[in-house]
Amino acid sequence: MIFYFSGTGNSEWVARKTAESIKDSAYDITRYKQTPEIGEEERIGFVFPVYAWGIPESMAIFAGKVKRNGAFTFGICTCGEDAGLTMKKFSAIYPLDSAYSISMPNNYVIGSELEEKEVVVRKLEQAEREIEKISREILERKKVYRVHEGKFARLKSGIANMGFNKFARSTSSFWVKKDRCIGCGLCAAGCPSSSIEMKGGIPVWKGTCYQCLRCINSCPKEAIQYGKKTENRRRYRISDYL
Numbered sequence: 001m002i003f004y005f006s007g008t009g010n011s012e013w014v015a016r017k018t019a020e021s022i023k024d025s026a027y028d029i030t031r032y033k034q035t036p037e038i039g040e041e042e043r044i045g046f047v048f049p050v051y052a053w054g055i056p057e058s059m060a061i062f063a064g065k066v067k068r069n070g071a072f073t074f075g076i077c078t079c080g081e082d083a084g085l086t087m088k089k090f091s092a093i094y095p096l097d098s099a100y101s102i103s104m105p106n107n108y109v110i111g112s113e114l115e116e117k118e119v120v121v122r123k124l125e126q127a128e129r130e131i132e133k134i135s136r137e138i139l140e141r142k143k144v145y146r147v148h149e150g151k152f153a154r155l156k157s158g159i160a161n162m163g164f165n166k167f168a169r170s171t172s173s174f175w176v177k178k179d180r181c182i183g184c185g186l187c188a189a190g191c192p193s194s195s196i197e198m199k200g201g202i203p204v205w206k207g208t209c210y211q212c213l214r215c216i217n218s219c220p221k222e223a224i225q226y227g228k229k230t231e232n233r234r235r236y237r238i239s240d241y242l
């Protein structure tokens with residue numbers, strides 16, 4: 001049983017590919033109204049993106065409620081560059097036998113320009129090979145810690161992650177270009193934290209969100225913006241590459 005959270009599809013793709021390789025099933029945690037029952041599962045896995053060198057809130061809360069049954073446990077985080085101490089922090093919530101990070105295309109369009117197509121393609125090819133290796137190790141129940149923590153991991157996963165969760169998750173910087181928005185409502189329907197409402201045919205953001213960036217990356221008209229810098233930046237849609 002593999003549980004995943006995914007903003008823009010990378011972690012979903014990793015979870016599904018891994019599940020296929022180890023003949024298991026992958027479940028989107030945002031679809032559960034109640035914590036799932038854990039029975040006789042041989043393996044329990046978690047797949048999710050790294051947010052500011054930490055665990056997305058949705059996954060941290062979910063994992064804290066999942067029962068432990070003596071199964072082999074593993075976690076895979078997907079990240080653009082480095083994961084810091086994400087998986088060590090995850091293990092403190094749900095103890096893992098194995099932990100991995102996989103380098104995937106960066107979706108953090110609100111921070112910087114995204115990678116060019118060739119880089120995205122190369123990362124996806126490398127990830128596919130890494131998933132095969134990870135799957136073999138999971139089937140062998142091998143205990144592995146292969147996480148690219150990067151430099152200053154303690155600092156990034158400590159103070160920087162705390163700052164992200166406290167101050168950066170306000171939705172107040174999201175806005176929509178009215179001349180481009182077609183009012184399709186995909187952003188509101190797809191928002192995993194239900195932070196978007198359609199009002200007068202355009203999206204309106206409220207409160208805080210997970211900052212998964214699904215809305216801004218998946219808008220079919222690229223009408224959604226964040227602050228002043230995203231208008232000329234690329235968007236990331238894994239579906240363009242599969």
Ligand SMILES: Cc1cc2nc3c(=O)[nH]c(=O)nc-3n(C[C@H](O)[C@H](O)[C@H](O)COP(=O)(O)O)c2cc1C
Nearest residue numbers: 006007008009010011049052053079080081082107
């Ligand atoms: C809010 C946010 C914070 C991120 N922080 C990091 C980070 O600390 N390190 C990193 O390498 N990538 C970071 N990324 C990039 C994502 O982890 C990466 O693109 C991931 O594969 C996205 O997965 P998803 O498509 O399943 O949402 C961040 C992305 C977002 C949206």
